[in-house]
Amino acid sequence: QQQVKQSPQSLIVQKGGISIINCAYENTAFDYFPWYQQFPGKGPALLIAIRPDVSEKKEGRFTISFNKSAKQFSLHIMDSQPGDSATYFCAAENSGNTPLVFGKGTRLSVIA
């Protein structure tokens, strides 16, 4: 049973466009939702994270939108650049109880 469902599996976006990756979860006990970014040959690294008490968090060109009632959250990358080409993972955690569970990942390609 997959605890965090991520879509799409792959995404191609033109340079300057908006990249949108979506995740859905079932466990209402989850209270921490990070996104990780992974470049080829490297380990994932934390990009941005949010708690369910806010509906949106923005850091530079990266924004997490959170919909608690729908049990969904998404990553928006504004003004996408070729350097953003990477695999993105959403994740969720019930803090203090269970470790992070990850979605299956989205491979983003930003083309010029």
Add this chain to the structure above:
Amino acid sequence: NAGVTQTPKFRVLKTGQSMTLLCAQDMNHEYMYWYRQDPGMGLRLIHYSVGEGTTAKGEVPDGYNVSRLKKQNFLLGLESAAPSQTSVYFCASSLGTSGRYLNTGELFFGEGSRLTVL
């Protein structure tokens, strides 16, 4: 400033052989994790540890064993390797879970160990 270091980075095994992956972190983190990454499957947790001398099973623990004898090290063992264990293995560490502060739950990953079982 090493962070999380994994050894070896590459290894080829024959079915039935055993091996140990070593993870070392220099950030004084309490929590350590072993994940495997397979195409289309994301990151799946194998085992984790919430402190020296403790270990716990993750999502896919079968065929693996772990030990955390020292706080800075977390070992992943394969007693009898199988082709299904061909994967990229990632070790990670964190201060703790997200808890009260978001940044305590941040996972710091190593660069991975690519294991092929023939």
